[in-house]
Amino acid sequence: MVDGLGAPLAAPLFDRVALIGIGLIGSSLARVIRRKKLARVLVAGDASATVRAKVTELGLADTVAETAAQAVADADLVILCVPVGAMAAVAQEIAPHLKPGAIVSDVGSVKSAVLAALTKHLPPHVAIIPAHPVAGTEESGPAAGFATLFVNRWCILTPPDGADAKAVKRLAEFWAAAGANIEIMTPQHHDLVLSITSHLPHLIAYNIVGTAADLEAITQSEVIKFSAGGFRDFTRIAASDPTMWRDVFLNNKEAVLETLGRFTEDLTALQRMIRNGDGEGLFNLFTRTRAIRRGIIEEGQEIAAPDFGRHRDDEA
Amino acid sequence: MVDGLGAPLAAPLFDRVALIGIGLIGSSLARVIRRKKLARVLVAGDASATVRAKVTELGLADTVAETAAQAVADADLVILCVPVGAMAAVAQEIAPHLKPGAIVSDVGSVKSAVLAALTKHLPPHVAIIPAHPVAGTEESGPAAGFATLFVNRWCILTPPDGADAKAVKRLAEFWAAAGANIEIMTPQHHDLVLSITSHLPHLIAYNIVGTAADLEAITQSEVIKFSAGGFRDFTRIAASDPTMWRDVFLNNKEAVLETLGRFTEDLTALQRMIRNGDGEGLFNLFTRTRAIRRGIIEEGQEIAAPDFGRHRDDEA
Numbered sequence: 001m002v003d004g005l006g007a008p009l010a011a012p013l014f015d016r017v018a019l020i021g022i023g024l025i026g027s028s029l030a031r032v033i034r035r036k037k038l039a040r041v042l043v044a045g046d047a048s049a050t051v052r053a054k055v056t057e058l059g060l061a062d063t064v065a066e067t068a069a070q071a072v073a074d075a076d077l078v079i080l081c082v083p084v085g086a087m088a089a090v091a092q093e094i095a096p097h098l099k100p101g102a103i104v105s106d107v108g109s110v111k112s113a114v115l116a117a118l119t120k121h122l123p124p125h126v127a128i129i130p131a132h133p134v135a136g137t138e139e140s141g142p143a144a145g146f147a148t149l150f151v152n153r154w155c156i157l158t159p160p161d162g163a164d165a166k167a168v169k170r171l172a173e174f175w176a177a178a179g180a181n182i183e184i185m186t187p188q189h190h191d192l193v194l195s196i197t198s199h200l201p202h203l204i205a206y207n208i209v210g211t212a213a214d215l216e217a218i219t220q221s222e223v224i225k226f227s228a229g230g231f232r233d234f235t236r237i238a239a240s241d242p243t244m245w246r247d248v249f250l251n252n253k254e255a256v257l258e259t260l261g262r263f264t265e266d267l268t269a270l271q272r273m274i275r276n277g278d279g280e281g282l283f284n285l286f287t288r289t290r291a292i293r294r295g296i297i298e299e300g301q302e303i304a305a306p307d308f309g310r311h312r313d314d315e316a
Numbered sequence: 317m318v319d320g321l322g323a324p325l326a327a328p329l330f331d332r333v334a335l336i337g338i339g340l341i342g343s344s345l346a347r348v349i350r351r352k353k354l355a356r357v358l359v360a361g362d363a364s365a366t367v368r369a370k371v372t373e374l375g376l377a378d379t380v381a382e383t384a385a386q387a388v389a390d391a392d393l394v395i396l397c398v399p400v401g402a403m404a405a406v407a408q409e410i411a412p413h414l415k416p417g418a419i420v421s422d423v424g425s426v427k428s429a430v431l432a433a434l435t436k437h438l439p440p441h442v443a444i445i446p447a448h449p450v451a452g453t454e455e456s457g458p459a460a461g462f463a464t465l466f467v468n469r470w471c472i473l474t475p476p477d478g479a480d481a482k483a484v485k486r487l488a489e490f491w492a493a494a495g496a497n498i499e500i501m502t503p504q505h506h507d508l509v510l511s512i513t514s515h516l517p518h519l520i521a522y523n524i525v526g527t528a529a530d531l532e533a534i535t536q537s538e539v540i541k542f543s544a545g546g547f548r549d550f551t552r553i554a555a556s557d558p559t560m561w562r563d564v565f566l567n568n569k570e571a572v573l574e575t576l577g578r579f580t581e582d583l584t585a586l587q588r589m590i591r592n593g594d595g596e597g598l599f600n601l602f603t604r605t606r607a608i609r610r611g612i613i614e615e616g617q618e619i620a621a622p623d624f625g626r627h628r629d630d631e632a
Contacts, residue, residue, distance in 0.1 A: 085595075109545070134542045137622035138609075146627065154541050183541065193538050196528050198545025204520055205546070207586055209605040211579045212512050222509050224611045225470050225499065226450045229425070229514025230521070230553050232618045235609035237546050242602035249590045249598055260587055263527045264580075270523055271576055274565045279401075282565055286558035289525040293454075293551035295540045302548045306453035308624035311462060 004151040005179050008037040013174050018043040018075035020068045020090055022055050023241070024136060025107045026081030027145030030060040032178045035147045045071030046142075047082075054142045069097045077174065079131075080106040085247035087114050091121035100125040103167045107133055109194060109244070111158040111187035113251035119160065127167035132156045132190065133180055134198070138239040151179035152300050158187040195255040200263060202245055203256065205237035233308075320467040321495050324353040329490050334359040334391035336384045336406055338371050339557070340452060341423045342397030343461030346376040348494045351463045361387030362458075363398075370458045385413045393490065395447075396422040401563035403430050407437035416441040419483045423449055425510060425560070427474040427503035429567035435476065443483035448472045448506065449496055450514070454555040467495035468616050474503040511571040516579060518561055519572065521553035549624075 017039035019026045026044070033039050044061035045068045046052050056064050065071035072078045072094045082090055087106060098104065104126050108114045111130050118128045135153035137144065155175040159168045172182045185193075212223045212231065223231065249256055273281040296302045303309055333355035335342045342360070349355050360377035361384045362368050372380050381387035388394045388410045398406055403422060414420065420442050424430045427446050434444045451469035453460065471491040475484045488498045501509075528539045528547065539547065565572060589597040612618045619625050 134545045136545075137627070139622045144622065148627065153544050156542070181541075189533075193534050193542055194545055196524075196531060196534060197539055197542040197547040200524065200527075201546035201550055203586065204524060204583070206602055206605050207583050208512075208516065208520060208579060209608055210601050211575075211582045213604065213608060214582070215512060215575070215578065217505075218509050218512060220608070220611065223513055223608065224615050224617060225497075226472070226509055226513040227612050227617050228469050229450045229452075229510060230517035231513040232609075232612050233549050233553060233624075234517055235605070235612055235618075236624065237549060238602075238605040239609040240602075242599050242606075245602050246595050246598040250593055250595055253590055253593070256590060257587065259527075259531070260583075260590075262531065263524060264583070266527045266530070267520075267523050267576075267580070270519065271573065274519075274569055274572060274576075277566055277569070279562050279566055282562045283558050285526050286522055286554075286556075286561050288529065289522050289551070289554040290558075292525055292529060292536070292539065293548075293555040295536065296543050296548050296551055299540050301540060301543050302551075303626055306455045306460065308549075308552065308626065310619055310624065311453070311464065 003148045005032065005036060005148055008035065009177060012037055012040045013170065013177060014039045014076045016041045016043065016075045017077045017079070018045065018071045019061070020045045020071055020078065020080050020094070021082035022046045022051055022060065022142045023081060024140050024144045025133065027055070027060055027142040028147065028149040029079065029081065029107070029178070031145055031147035032150065034060070036177055038174060038177055039077070043071045043075065051142055058142060060142065068093050072097050072102075074099055076102055077171070078102060078104045080104070083244045083247045084108040084110045084114060084251045088117040088121060091118050095121050095123055098123060098126050101127070103127045103129055103171055105129050105131045105171055107131060109198060109248050110252040111190040115158065115160055115187050127164045128160060129163060129167055129171050130158045130187065131171060131175065132158070132194070133175065134194075138236050140241040148179065150175070153180055154183055155180035156190055157182065157184045158190050159184065191252050191255045195252060195259040199248055199252060199256050200259050202237055202240060203249065203260065204263070205234040206245070208234050209238040319464045321348065321352060321464055324351065325493060328353055328356045329486065329493060330355045330392045332357045332359065332391045333393045333395070334361065334387045335377070336361045336387055336394065336396050336410070337398035338362045338367055338376065338458045339397060340456050340460045341449065343371070343376055343458040344463065344465040345395065345397065345423070345494070347461055347463035348466065350376070352493055354490060354493055355393070359387045359391065367458055374458060376458065384409050388413050390415055392418055393487070394418060394420045396420070399560045399563045400424040400426045400430060400567045404433040404437060407434050411437050411439055414439060414442050418442045419445055419487055421445050421447045421487055423447060425514060425564050426568040427506040431474065431476055431503050443480045444476060445479060445483055445487050446474045446503065447487060447491065448474070448510070449491065450510075454552050456557040464495065466491070469496055470499055471496035472506055473498065473500045474506050475500065507568050507571045511568060511575040515564055515568060515572050516575050518553055518556060519565065519576065520579070521550040522561070524550050525554040
């Protein structure tokens with residue numbers, strides 16, 4: 001198939017899957033679960049009545065539950081797709097209602113804090129296997145999702161010490177069937193790696209867009225008009241969901257501050273090169289940064305078209 | 317027409333146009349000049365024999381000149397499409413060969429330094445009208461250009477005090493025929509505006525890609541695999557031409573250092589919010605940055621598709 005998802009499975013991987021939180025990621029998961037027939041029954045839960053109505057309207061699940069507690073009843077796999085800051089409360093709510101032997105996972109962008117929250121609140125008779133699919137767009141909500149979001153993206157599993165190997169394997173199979181590549185690492189290492197490949201880029205994008213909005217000598221209209229010089233790329237990331245990203249920074253404070261410290265050190269050195277007119281130093285840095293993009297394109301994590309393919313239709 | 321360029325002109329705007337430097341911008345200009353018939357004769361010059369051979373092979377010009385001096389002979393419009401740091405040398409070379417009354421312009425990303433270099437070296441009998449089309453991709457060289465690059469992008473003209481109004485008007489007509497919107501401002505204001513909408517974004521992108529490459533605890537393979545979390549967007553900008561960007565920073569030092577100072581101040585405040593766990597402060601910043609992107613999309617400076625349209629073909 002063109003979209004890389006392949007044919008539906010002959011038999012579902014799980015009998016009953018419950019998704020809690022039907023935003024961009026949750027609704028994309030719902031779509032791929034139904035398209036690939038990964039569950040016999042798919043239950044969706046969301047705290048917002050508006051979202052639940054939209055999920056019903058879009059036909060994203062077999063059942064739309066009023067509460068998270070109802071949603072997880074009898075589920076073999078529960079995936080929490082709520083902002084990182086909401087994980088503890090949801091875990092507390094669902095804890096008494098989980099089926100023994102159920103796998104409880106999540107899709108949060110931070111893993112140490114989530115593992116701690118789940119471990120604290122969930123009963124010992126469930127298998128906690130946190131996960132993070134490194135995929136998304138700047139849009140939010142159940143209408144923004146699509147079934148191919150995870151195709152050829154990486155899903156990182158961070159099972160705690162002593163996790164049930166069979167549960168890890170089943171969850172890995174689930175994500176692989178959704179089109180993802182699987183990597184397993186510790187929550188700590190995850191949080192450090194993602195601090196540079198995701199959290200810091202968002203922080204910097206939010207920051208520069210804020211700086212641009214505050215400059216007195218330049219109007220917002222000028223910023224908008226001349227954004228094709230590079231700025232507009234940053235605004236895409238800075239349009240991401242504020243709640244989700246607030247929670248990421250509150251819950252991965254240590255790694256983000258460490259990585260930000262390195263970034264700032266490097267930026268200070270670059271500032272000095274500009275001040276001193278060190279053309280050779282600038283040229284050397286600007287040359288070696290090209291290699292990483294080549295690697296990203298070669299590994300299929302980026303399209304090869306220049307300018308993100310914005311000009312794809314130009315010659316039509 | 318689908319691509320926004322419209323039909324060729326009934327009569328060329330200029331008799332003879334010379335382009336010096338046939339990279340991404342120069343070759344895009346060559347393509348649109350020929351497609352729209354903006355010149356009766358188009359002459360291309362480039363210091364590199366390899367580039368000249370490629371221009372001949374691609375059929376981008378009527379004549380490919382060996383030297384810049386030969387290229388400008390008898391031209392009514394000369395556009396320097398070389399890196400900002402090469403402008404002075406090219407101006408010096410062509411000065412004795414320019415036709416009286418010719419318009420000499422450029423496409424450099426910095427305007428004060430270029431105006432100074434051109435004014436210093438060119439004779440008083442030509443009209444110096446610097447310009448900057450705010451358009452491009454991360455690719456370089458004559459094969460990377462395309463005729464629609466300037467469609468609905470802004471071209472900023474920065475005529476010096478006392479510039480010939482007719483020459484400014486003719487150059488504006490030329491860029492409008494290439495599909496661009498025209499804005500006129502002082503070189504100083506240009507350099508300040510572009511420092512935030514273009515130069516600082518490039519500096520930051522180069523910097524974060526450099527930081528990522530240097531982190532000891534994270535492998536390059538991990539950076540590449542998990543780049544879809546936001547990082548990969550920065551690598552596009554950091555793949556831009558190193559010579560061009562070295563020259564930008566060497567020639568717009570003052571405005572870049574000023575804007576960078578504001579960025580760093582703001583980043584320090586953001587760092588403190590994270591350290592203090594100030595969720596409200598983070599949420600407020602992350603919310604107000606969304607408006608600018610909406611403006612950019614509404615003004616047609618960005619496509620509306622999520623994730624830069626990377627998923628456009630997904631549902632095929």
